[in-house]
Structure formats: C-alpha cells, structure tokens
Amino acid sequence: xxxxxxxxxxxxxxxxxxxxxxxxxxxxxxxxxxxxxxxxxxxxxxxxxxxxxxxxxxxxxxxxxxxxxxxxxxxxxxxxxxxxxxxxxxxxxxxxxxxxxxxxxxxxxxxxxxxxxxxxxxxxxxxxxxxxxxxxxxxxxxxxxxxxxxxxxxxxxxxxxxxxxxxxxxxxxxxxxxxxxxxxxxxxxxxxxxxxxxxxxxxxxxxxxxxxxxxxxxxxxxxxxxxxxxxxxxxxxxxxxxxxxxxxxxxxxxxxxxxxxxxxx
Numbered sequence: 001x002x003x004x005x006x007x008x009x010x011x012x013x014x015x016x017x018x019x020x021x022x023x024x025x026x027x028x029x030x031x032x033x034x035x036x037x038x039x040x041x042x043x044x045x046x047x048x049x050x051x052x053x054x055x056x057x058x059x060x061x062x063x064x065x066x067x068x069x070x071x072x073x074x075x076x077x078x079x080x081x082x083x084x085x086x087x088x089x090x091x092x093x094x095x096x097x098x099x100x101x102x103x104x105x106x107x108x109x110x111x112x113x114x115x116x117x118x119x120x121x122x123x124x125x126x127x128x129x130x131x132x133x134x135x136x137x138x139x140x141x142x143x144x145x146x147x148x149x150x151x152x153x154x155x156x157x158x159x160x161x162x163x164x165x166x167x168x169x170x171x172x173x174x175x176x177x178x179x180x181x182x183x184x185x186x187x188x189x190x191x192x193x194x195x196x197x198x199x200x201x202x203x204x205x206x207x208x209x210x211x212x213x214x215x216x217x218x219x220x221x222x223x224x225x226x227x228x229x230x231x232x233x234x235x236x237x238x239x240x241x242x243x244x245x246x247x248x249x250x251x252x253x254x255x256x257x258x259x260x261x262x263x264x265x
Contacts, residue, residue: 007069050085083138
C-alpha cells in the first residue's frame with residue numbers, strides 16, 4: 001500500500017513510519033527540510049509543507065492512503081496550523097482522487113474534552129494546550145465535512161512504552177476517563193484501521209488502560225457480593241466476552257483486534 005505520512009518527524013510519526021515499513025508498505029514521509037531529517041532506512045522522503053498547497057498536491061498524487069500525525073510545539077498563542085494544513089490536505093486529496101484519510105488529533109478535541117483525567121482536564125490542557133485544541137476542533141470539523149473516507153483517532157495521554165496490542169476504542173465517552181497509550185500502540189491501531197470498513201467516518205478515542213466501565217464495573221461489583229447472589233446474568237456474561245449487542249452493550253465500546261481483558265477491582 002502506498003501511504004503518505006504527514007508529521008513523520010514527530011515521535012508518533014516516527015513510530016508510524018517504522019511500523020509501516022516493517023509491514024511492507026511503501027511509506028512516503030513529508031518533511032519540510034529533508035537535509036536535516038533523520039528517518040529510518042527504507043523511508044521515501046518528499047519535501048512538503050502542509051501550509052503550502054502546491055507541495056501537498058504534489059506529495060499526495062499517486063498515494064493510496066494518507067495518515068496525518070501533524071503536531072506542533074507547545075504554545076499558548078492562537079494557531080491555525082492544524083485547520084489550514086488539513087484544508088490544504090483535503091483539497092489535495094480531492095484533486096488527486098485519494099480517498100482514505102486517517103488523522104490523529106488527541107484527547108481533548110471535540111466531545112472528548114473533559115475525559116482525560118483531573119490533571120489533564122483542569123491543568124495541562126487549559127494552561128498549555130487550549131489554543132492548540134481550539135484549532136484541532138476546527139481540524140476535525142473540516143474532516144467530518146469532507147467527502148473522504150476518514151477516520152479520526154484521538155489517543156489518550158501518549159507514552160513511549162512498548163507495543164502491547166491491547167487497545168480499546170470508544171465512540172461514546174459517557175462515564176469514561178481515558179487512560180494512557182503508547183505511541184507504538186497508536187501506530188499499531190492505525191495500521192489495523194486502514195482496511196477496517198467499520199472505522200470509516202468514525203471518531204475513535206483510544207487507550208490501553210482498562211477503564212472501570214461496563215463489564216469491568218459489573219465484575220468488580222460481583223466480586224464484592226456473597227456467593228449466593230453472585231450469579232452472572234447472560235447479558236453481562238456476553239459483554240465480558242466482548243460479544244454484547246443491543247441495549248445491553250457498553251455504550252460506544254468497540255474492540256479492534258484487541259486481546260486485553262477487563263480486570264476487576
């Protein structure tokens with residue numbers, strides 16, 4: 001698969017690049033200064049800037065998929081990098097007939113605001129990321145309004161931990177505080193999304209940590225009950241096995257090639 005990677009020089013972008021090459025994809029990394037970019041062997045490099053529409057049009061031509069891991073330095077100043085860059089990217093994709101886009105934004109964008117935990121929600125995002133996430137909101141709106149086959153991925157707090165392949169995704173964050181996730185797991189999840197038709201035109205918030213929602217909470221409650229009243233209703237039992245459906249399903253919880261299990265307590 002021919003993949004154009006935006007933001008390849010950032011920490012998550014480098015992980016995406018390495019995993020994409022290992023999977024046998026033909027990955028082209030867009031960089032503003034190829035002379036100073038130190039990228040893994042096997043990467044194709046093209047000089048391009050998301051704020052330069054002509055360079056984006058040239059980079060997108062001939063690709064099958066675009067993955068955007070666009071990032072910026074921490075700043076409290078207003079920015080339009082994400083929205084303006086994404087507008088140029090969407091225009092380039094439409095002109096070239098490239099339809100598949102997976103874009104990383106982050107916890108705190110759109111309706112995920114308020115689901116990152118006390119420190120992130122009350123201190124870190126308001127003080128350091130407020131202007132950045134205002135523009136990420138605009139970025140997401142542009143993507144949703146497009147005719148592309150898009151997937152928006154909002155990782156929880158990013159770490160440099162190993163790839164576990166234990167990833168959970170939510171489309172509904174009611175009652176959820178999103179935990180941490182390694183950049184390696186974000187990249188793994190995204191490559192699994194590329195051919196997943198269910199992920200198209202979806203906004204997925206992802207994390208590795210087990211959340212005390214749905215079956216996890218039910219399991220925790222049962223462990224505290226006497227044996228005489230600890231029987232498992234069929235609907236809860238199915239939810240624990242990842243097979244719940246209909247009104248008994250944990251709201252918004254999806255599993256994408258997930259091998260993790262909820263742990264009680």
